[in-house]
Amino acid sequence: MKDMLLHTCCGPCASAVFPYWTQKGFRIGGLFFNPNIHPFQEWRCRAEGAVQVAEKCGVELLIDGTYDPAAWFAQVRETDERRCLVCIRERLRQTAQQAAKEGYSCFSTTLAVSPYQDHPAIRQAGQQAAELSGVEFVYRDLKNLYNESRRRSREWGIYRQKYCGCLISEWERFRESRTDR
Numbered sequence: 036m037k038d039m040l041l042h043t044c045c046g047p048c049a050s051a052v053f054p055y056w057t058q059k060g061f062r063i064g065g066l067f068f069n070p071n072i073h074p075f076q077e078w079r080c081r082a083e084g085a086v087q088v089a090e091k092c093g094v095e096l097l098i099d100g101t102y103d104p105a106a107w108f109a110q111v112r113e114t115d116e117r118r119c120l121v122c123i124r125e126r127l128r129q130t131a132q133q134a135a136k137e138g139y140s141c142f143s144t145t146l147a148v149s150p151y152q153d154h155p156a157i158r159q160a161g162q163q164a165a166e167l168s169g170v171e172f173v174y175r176d177l178k179n180l181y182n183e184s185r186r187r188s189r190e191w192g193i194y195r196q197k198y199c200g201c202l203i204s205e206w207e208r209f210r211e212s213r214t215d216r
């Protein structure tokens with residue numbers, strides 16, 4: 036039985052979360068499944084960063100290339116629920132399924148290190164995915180490791196994104212710096 040499958044959102048977050056769980060005694064694997072990252076070239080940069088960190092940490096990382104922005108926007112639009120909850124739920128649902136398929140005893144996510152993520156949504160989505168898959172979801176608030184993730188990813192030369200992932204988050208991040216001509 037393998038131990039923990041970690042949903043992996045990007046290299047910088049993984050650079051602190053992979054070592055954290057390894058030091059806790061878990062054998063970990065990673066799954067990069069993030070169809071919420073727009074545009075596609077940005078997705079590629081983050082996938083490449085995650086691969087580099089996995090190599091440095093000695094973690095086996097599976098890249099799930101499923102990428103369909105039209106389907107992602109339709110999924111988010113067709114619900115009354117919070118956008119981030121829907122987004123995180125889909126990613127953790129896929130992680131839980133993969134964990135069940137590969138015989139992991141639990142799953143978690145590198146999102147837990149970010150102070151910018153919706154942590155109640157992470158907990159709710161993880162619990163729902165656990166109930167559907169029968170694999171335990173482990174939540175830890177790892178925001179105290181955020182500065183370490185910044186320091187380590189800078190030291191390792193890992194690509195660091197400037198917004199969460201979707202086009203909406205990119206607009207929210209940069210709208211104040213708009214320059215009208």
Ligand code: SF4
Nearest residue numbers: 119122199200201204
């Ligand atoms: S802001 Fe981030 S978590 Fe929320 S919907 Fe966009 S990509 Fe997903």
